[in-house]
Amino acid sequence: MSATCFLAYYQLPIGNLVGAAKASDEVVLQTTPYSCSAASIATIAQLMKPDSPVTELDVVKLAGTSRRGTTTVAEIYAMQALGLSPQYKRNLSLQDLVNRQQLAILHVMEPVGATDIAHAIALLAIDPAKQTLLVGNPIYGRQVKTFAEMQDYWLKEAVFVSAPLIRDR
Numbered sequence: 001m002s003a004t005c006f007l008a009y010y011q012l013p014i015g016n017l018v019g020a021a022k023a024s025d026e027v028v029l030q031t032t033p034y035s036c037s038a039a040s041i042a043t044i045a046q047l048m049k050p051d052s053p054v055t056e057l058d059v060v061k062l063a064g065t066s067r068r069g070t071t072t073v074a075e076i077y078a079m080q081a082l083g084l085s086p087q088y089k090r091n092l093s094l095q096d097l098v099n100r101q102q103l104a105i106l107h108v109m110e111p112v113g114a115t116d117i118a119h120a121i122a123l124l125a126i127d128p129a130k131q132t133l134l135v136g137n138p139i140y141g142r143q144v145k146t147f148a149e150m151q152d153y154w155l156k157e158a159v160f161v162s163a164p165l166i167r168d169r
Contacts, residue, residue: 028138072088131147131148133146133150
């Protein structure tokens with residue numbers, strides 16, 4: 001296989017690879033190794049607009065997700081197209097998340113086996129008193145992460161949306 005074919009292969013959209021929609025505790029689970037951003041955006045969109053459910057496949061198509069994943073610019077584009085009013089910020093602190101009190105896509109380094117992979121999760125809620133975050137991880141479903149765990153996990157960037165965090169349900 002030539003280098004050009006190899007590169008083209010990884011740039012192809014993955015819409016045909018996305019499986020049947022899966023969810024766990026209101027978190028959309030990714031059905032491909034490449035669609036964490038799409039699943040996380042779908043999770044937030046479903047929370048914000050429960051009457052018009054958005055799927056992982058819908059976001060994959062909007063964002064043009066490929067085998068290389070979804071770029072931040074493509075995340076923002078898809079979120080804008082869904083009416084989520086995205087706002088990208090970087091060099092953030094956990095206190096910034098507490099102060100904003102908004103749903104967001106967080107970029108993290110997810111430990112998988114012996115390596116860490118670039119990954120996207122949905123920020124759902126924060127409990128400053130307990131120093132915990134409730135996140136929607138498209139690999140595992142809902143997770144509670146401590147502030148301490150977030151230090152080496154989160155890349156300190158987020159795409160916020162115009163909706164407040166959820167309250168425990």
